[in-house]
Amino acid sequence: MTKEIGGYFQLEEMPGEEYYTDLYRVNLGRTALLWILESRRCKKIILPYFLCESVVHTCSENQIETEFYHLDEKLEVQYPKGQLPEGVYLYLVSYYGQLSDDRILEYKKLYGNIIVDHTHAFFQRPLKGIDTLYSCRKFWGVSDGAYLSTDTKLTENNTPDYSADRMKHILGRYEQDAGTYYKDMLANAAKYEGMELRQMSRLTQNLLKAVDYETAKAKREENYRILSELLPSENIFNQIIPEGPFAYPYFHANGMELRRRLAAKKIFVPTYWKNILESCERDSLEYTWAADILPLPCDQRYGAEDMKYMAAVVRECEELE
Known part of the structure; x- marks a missing residue:
């Protein structure tokens, strides 16, 4: 392909470095x-x-x-x-x-x-x-x-x-909200099959x-710490506090209902392993883990005030039971 010169600008080349450069x-x-x-x-x-x-x-x-x-x-x-x-x-x-x-x-x-x-x-x-x-x-x-x-x-x-055609929901949420682009996210995920x-x-x-990995890692760890203090939850998924945690695993005995109440207040907590809810017995460990462990977001998008707000809403929703 002949190299193009001139015309409109594309995305800039980022000056940083990936976290894994040798994989x-x-x-x-x-x-x-x-x-x-x-x-x-x-x-x-x-x-x-x-x-x-x-x-x-x-x-x-x-x-x-x-x-x-x-x-x-x-x-x-x-x-x-x-x-x-x-x-x-x-x-x-x-x-x-x-x-x-x-x-x-x-x-x-x-x-x-x-x-x-x-x-x-x-x-x-x-x-x-x-x-x-x-x-x-x-x-x-x-x-x-x-x-x-x-x-x-x-x-x-x-x-x-x-990847250009798969970025709509990511760019859209940056400028608007998750709900507007939720269907686009689902449609995008469906394309990954096969x-x-x-x-x-x-x-x-x-x-x-372009990611500041050290800052992101530190934010995740601090957010996790705040949630662990405000929402203590002794379960097997928080025995080790990992570097740059993925999420804060919070146990609630009626996890699916709590998810629905949080979603109504625009706190979106995914249900990973949905297939487990269909394939495993209700009294199995796998079913309990999938249904009742809530991966509360603690990532680099948020700060201490967000964690305090989320914890307060979780407690408010729990009191409705």
Whole structure:
């Protein structure tokens, strides 16, 4: 393509640096997993029941046999111990950043073949020799993008992704509100089903260079601290306070109703793992975790006053019961 000179201006090249400059860059977390599955010649993957369905779909769409395991009340893997045979991998998820490096190394020693999902733990650096994936849109204002730490190579990963058409809901919310662009966000997410593995788009990579990671990390940690003081919640998902927390996991015995009341006051708390509410028994740990753990936002968009306001509204909504 002939280089264009002149005409109207495009987005500027950002002068900063990404948080992960030495990892592979791909378009989505699920395609990062696809990279691992293909390059490792994975035949079978052992997944937790407590898992979003996009991972399961990625495996089934690529003819990977799946088996499932439960977690106990301490988030310990309930699967027979022993080195896994070639082509079989155990999938580990760091829920709310609760999977420490020490535990990852223990599982590596126990099972050998493991894949670590740090979707909820962006700031937790990967361990050498352990396939680890990260999703960018769970932490930053981008529509896509993922990082992958692995020592395998996939030569077919040469096609760049393009993100411009996926930015409407992100840019729209910046200037207006979430509700106006909520349908656009859902429509955008639906397009990710079955998406092929591609390189991270230039647009996403450029936007990630503009993030002040240290400030964002510090804000998340301070906001988490404030919520933990105003809304103390003893549950397995806040035993470890991770670096730059994903969210503040708050337990409420009637979590779905509390979500509805908060949404009416424009405090939007997502229900992750909605598929669990349909596939698991109500008395299971997985169902309780999906329904009654509320990931209260504590990210870099907000400050101390926002946290105090949110905590007050949570208490107000709880008093209605």
